[in-house]
Amino acid sequence: MSVDAAQALEPYVAGMTWGWTGVRGTWATAAASESLRAMSEHGVNWTAIAYAALQDTAQSTEVRFREAPTVTDEEIVWAIREAKALGLEVCLKPVVNVADGTWRAYIGFFDEDVPGEPTWGDWFASYRDFILHAARIAETEGCEMLCIGCEMVRADAREAEWRDLIAAVRAVYSGVVTYNCDKYQENRLAWWDAVDVVTSSGYYPIDRWDAELDRIEKAVAATGKPFFFMEAGCPSRAGSPDRPNDWSLPGAPSGDAQLRYYEAMFAACDARPWVRGFMLWDWPPALYAAEDAAQNDDYCPYGKPAGNFLREAYRLRAGQARMPQQS
Template sequence: MEYIKGVTFGYMSQRGEWEKEEAFESLRLLKERCAITHVILAVVVEQETVHTTKINWQADTVLSDSEVRKMIAFAQEVGLKVILKPMVNIADGTWRAHINFFEYDVPCEPKWSDWFTSYTEFITHYAQISEETTCDMFVVGCELVNSDRREKEWRKVVYSVRKEYTGLITYNCDKYQENHLTWWDAVDVISSSGYYPVDKWKQELKRIEKVVEREQKPFFFCEAGCASRSGSKWLPNNWELEGSVDNLGQKEWYEEMFRQTDVYEWVGGFGLWDWKSNLYPIQKATTNQDYALYGKPAEAVVRCYFKNK
């Protein structure tokens, strides 16, 4: 695996948004302003609740296959390598990590077996698109923490994906979960969400290093980021944290993350979080409290790091 200088693009985009000229311009600006070599294209679908077994990946709100293919093609035309990342969200706003069912099937209750059947149908569809468009990597799942323990089912999912896609496959586990997965051998690349507090990077990297050494596989942070909000550098995974704008705190977090990860050669890159397909006016960057990089001091840190890496 080559080093990944990447940013996640288009999270939460809905049908039609990737057909607009603004989306293509946004991706062009991302490459220009952040010096990336890879883009992670996030395609989001939903299920109604954490106990629903049907994933509505064919809903009218989901990005159409046509626009996904066109965005992949555009990214490749401007010289970017593409990582396709289909993601499941919950319609009521609950985090996908909480999707869960009884350990053993019970009549008249929602079952893991039914959920994995729906998930496999969903994920193999996008694996086919990844193969047909020659994406460089495919993310088979993201932060589905309660499902991580279902080793047998996940191995079947990866097997099904490999029937459709011949490139590199990764699973994006959540923060603190790297050493808990028992099926890393099934994928080609280990990846996780690096939302670690600004003062905890050293200890967390030492913990992750043991996993990488044990599994002998490439590793990168498929997500990593910090909101430009007061307090976020201490709790970057909390997207609901309340506070005032703190662009310098976000900048400090990125500087420290890069400083600490540079110590370890096994850190194979980043899919930083994130960049919108519909950008806010750049003059509003100073008032934006989101994870977005556009126009903020952290953007310059990312650009400098990627240009010199």
């Protein structure tokens, strides 16, 4: 490792995920530039530039990252440079999605290879090409961090394959390497020692933050690695604070519900100095109009009460010295 991961996260990861899902033609536009600028005005000092490549089904073995609808290399480079010009540190976050709508956590194959059936080896070979391609872009463009996977619950158990992939990534990329495990999985990965930073998706019900942080703290302490939430947030929708991971939950738009969740999440994590911050979910490449914010029920806090809270919360926290983390 060529960087000190804990130092790289100082003083605080005041982050936001930008660009999802990375649809070709929606980046490197005037609207995308304005979106990044508006995001930068909310106290952020990091952004995760996130985009998806597709495989056809959860049992397909080809990740088609060079094809539409995935953004082009030129668009990725544009986004990195645009973010850096705004003074932001960048985590490049390539993610695999399933074209038929199946959640990526269900991508999986037989534990042992069976002739004529798709295999983990075939899938990891294609996924490796995808991630190494991103790693080379991240190295060339000076991205401070690379996230090598997101919420791959069934794949998490393939320890040898992940270790091989991480070793290959380190051969071409010199920055901080992390993996974004899914909620409730922080204590289940056997290969945290291979990455520099532990990160997870913190979509925990509003009344569960303290209990889940108790559990996560033990898991993080066992790794000896710094930690932050690579994803966290809540739709601005009635009922969402109780099910923040459910982007399709029925409910009326509610900026107050989102604000209540932000306040509870930040308060709980502020009491845990080992939580180095958030890369909140999420900020789209084309923003809705500010006057329409009250009717928008998605995760983005732009123009909503949570956005005003976030601007001040991030500016305060990023300006404060954090207590040292075990290393």
